[in-house]
Amino acid sequence: MAKQIEVAGLDAYYGSHKAIEGISMTIEPRSVTAFIGPSGCGKSTFLRTLNRMHEVIPGARVEGKVRLEDQDLYGPEIDPVSVRRTIGMVFQRPNPFPTMSIYDNVAAGLRLNGRVSRSQLDGIVEDSLKGANLWNEVKDRLARPGAGLSGGQQQRLCIARAIAVRPQVLLMDEPCSALDPISTLAIEDLISKLKQDYTIVIVTHNMQQAARVSDRTAFFNLAAQGQPGKLVEMDETSKIFTNPAEKATEDYITGRFG
Amino acid sequence: MTVQTGIQPISATRRAKDRLVQALVYLAFALAVIPLVSVLWLVVKNGAGRFDMEFFTHSMRNIGARDAGGGAYHAIIGTLEQVLLASLIAVPIGLLTAVYLVEYGEGGRLSRIISFFVDVMTGVPSVVSGLFVLAFWILVLGMSFSGFAGALALSILMMPVVVRATEEMLRLVPRELREASYALGVPKWRTIVKVVLPTALPGIVTGVMLAVARVAGETAPLLLTVFVTDSINNDPFNGPQMGLPLYVFNQTILPTDVAVDRAWTGALTLILIVMLLNLVARLITWWRSPARRR
Ligand SMILES: Nc1ncnc2c1ncn2[C@@H]1O[C@H](COP(=O)(O)OP(=O)(O)OP(=O)(O)O)[C@@H](O)[C@H]1O
Numbered sequence: 173m174a175k176q177i178e179v180a181g182l183d184a185y186y187g188s189h190k191a192i193e194g195i196s197m198t199i200e201p202r203s204v205t206a207f208i209g210p211s212g213c214g215k216s217t218f219l220r221t222l223n224r225m226h227e228v229i230p231g232a233r234v235e236g237k238v239r240l241e242d243q244d245l246y247g248p249e250i251d252p253v254s255v256r257r258t259i260g261m262v263f264q265r266p267n268p269f270p271t272m273s274i275y276d277n278v279a280a281g282l283r284l285n286g287r288v289s290r291s292q293l294d295g296i297v298e299d300s301l302k303g304a305n306l307w308n309e310v311k312d313r314l315a316r317p318g319a320g321l322s323g324g325q326q327q328r329l330c331i332a333r334a335i336a337v338r339p340q341v342l343l344m345d346e347p348c349s350a351l352d353p354i355s356t357l358a359i360e361d362l363i364s365k366l367k368q369d370y371t372i373v374i375v376t377h378n379m380q381q382a383a384r385v386s387d388r389t390a391f392f393n394l395a396a397q398g399q400p401g402k403l404v405e406m407d408e409t410s411k412i413f414t415n416p417a418e419k420a421t422e423d424y425i426t427g428r429f430g
Numbered sequence: 431m432t433v434q435t436g437i438q439p440i441s442a443t444r445r446a447k448d449r450l451v452q453a454l455v456y457l458a459f460a461l462a463v464i465p466l467v468s469v470l471w472l473v474v475k476n477g478a479g480r481f482d483m484e485f486f487t488h489s490m491r492n493i494g495a496r497d498a499g500g501g502a503y504h505a506i507i508g509t510l511e512q513v514l515l516a517s518l519i520a521v522p523i524g525l526l527t528a529v530y531l532v533e534y535g536e537g538g539r540l541s542r543i544i545s546f547f548v549d550v551m552t553g554v555p556s557v558v559s560g561l562f563v564l565a566f567w568i569l570v571l572g573m574s575f576s577g578f579a580g581a582l583a584l585s586i587l588m589m590p591v592v593v594r595a596t597e598e599m600l601r602l603v604p605r606e607l608r609e610a611s612y613a614l615g616v617p618k619w620r621t622i623v624k625v626v627l628p629t630a631l632p633g634i635v636t637g638v639m640l641a642v643a644r645v646a647g648e649t650a651p652l653l654l655t656v657f658v659t660d661s662i663n664n665d666p667f668n669g670p671q672m673g674l675p676l677y678v679f680n681q682t683i684l685p686t687d688v689a690v691d692r693a694w695t696g697a698l699t700l701i702l703i704v705m706l707l708n709l710v711a712r713l714i715t716w717w718r719s720p721a722r723r724r
């Protein structure tokens with residue numbers, strides 16, 4: 173189910189502004205890869221190029237290659253909709269559909285994509301909510317609105333929604349930045365559990381979190397304000413945090429800037 | 431003046447200003463409500479006299495200006511049919527236009543042109559829309575006066591209101607919701623149908639109801655397109671019909687008290703119909719919303 177992602181020479185633009193430049197990396201399957209770096213260095217932008225969400229912003233475009241195993245995601249015959257179905261995403265701010273109940277939120281991806289029988293759907297919704305560590309909290313109120321949950325619960329609902337469509341890769345953009353320590357812990361546990369089945373990429377500003385949950389870490393930086401962001405280095409998380417190859421990485425991790 | 435620092439009690443002048451502004455706001459509210467309440471009260475008081483069974487079951491056929499009795503059945507039927515037909519024309523076109531402008535136009539040339547013409551249409555006086563239908567539909571194409579011709583004129587008035595209201599509501603739907611849906615691998619059109627439109631629905635319904643309320647009271651375009659009749663005509667596609675605004679107008683210009691009483695009741699009925707439609711629309715949106723289960 174989980175697949176490897178390979179990126180080569182990737183640039184991303186917002187209109188004429190180049191936000192990231194020349195990024196190449198390999199993201200291993202069944203592992204957690206963390207992106208760290210100072211604000212504005214293009215972590216979110218890069219993450220969004222991995223499932224072709226970047227181009228939904230008017231004027232935004234991408235150059236370079238992203239391959240999922242043997243498929244070129246930016247190939248001319250590739251349907252971006254199917255890419256997003258294969259590579260799911262969880263956003264920084266929880267964004268459940270306000271018009272839908274908890275159940276419908278989780279079922280949304282399947283329902284909106286075609287016909288699934290009700291009994292099948294019940295099973296998938298339960299599995300996904302259990303997978304997101306939310307089942308016990310909401311099993312008695314599945315028909316209530318998803319927007320009525322707490323922030324942490326909403327974020328786990330969004331994770332359940334993302335895994336309900338059975339993606340092969342899960343991208344998470346600062347999924348814990350708006351959450352309390354307990355919800356954060358719940359989501360970190362969840363990430364460790366999910367990596368058995370998925371390829372997971374997580375953007376985080378929390379060094380401890382990166383150290384705790386990830387197997388590999390990529391450090392991004394930008395030379396100066398207004399310059400495009402670049403990948404500085406990527407390695408085993410333990411190596412990045414104990415013995416990084418680059419001075420900039422060490423400075424960032426030890427809190428000397430950023 | 432010395433600059434004071436630290437936490438202090440609210441100063442007396444700020445308290446006074448607060449009171450003054452509060453009083454002004456209440457006053458403005460009262461001033462705005464006075465005409466509304468007085469109109470309602472007047473219409474209810476004067477309209478209650480003829481608010482009887484006969485009024486809702488009879489037409490004005492064979493009832494002279496001096497005769498008591500008679501009713502507005504034919505006008506009620508006419509108004510309901512004309513407004514329904516006008517909505518059937520204007521709401522889909524208006525909705526689709528707004529969806530195009532917000533979701534697909536992206537500030538391009540075509541969307542700016544459409545936007546400009548919607549603005550122009552907003553400014554069209556109602557009598558002009560009636561004249562247009564009269565000239566084009568009835569005189570050039572040779573169609574007869576009919577409820578449908580009236581509905582055409584009304585739909586011209588409704589369309590820009592629906593477009594603008596829907597546009598505004600669609601723009602209020604946050605980007606994140608659309609992105610959440612795209613990220614699940616949902617195509618754009620399904621995202622619009624299943625996520626964007628339902629989220630904006632209550633606002634769109636309000637906009638449509640405002641448009642309905644606006645055209646339900648239009649007299650001039652009807653005068654030129656549905657003509658006038660005292661008899662019941664259930665078929666909106668053939669022959670002259672009546673409408674409540676026309677009925678009110680027709681009865682007020684008669685010099686007798688019985689006629690004027692009928693006009694008041696006609697006006698009251700019109701208000702009630704608009705209110706009832708509003709209520710039904712709101713019930714439907716409420717029924718569909720998850721808030722019901724909260
Ligand atoms: N929608 C947008 N339109 C134009 N420019 C954008 C847009 N989003 C981001 N940018 C620019 O792209 C660059 C990278 O932004 P990005 O959001 O990817 O940074 P980030 O590393 O995720 O930062 P943070 O850690 O604060 O989330 C920034 O210079 C930003 O100003």
Ligand SMILES: [Mg+2]
Binds near residue numbers: 215216217345
């Ligand atoms: Mg970001």
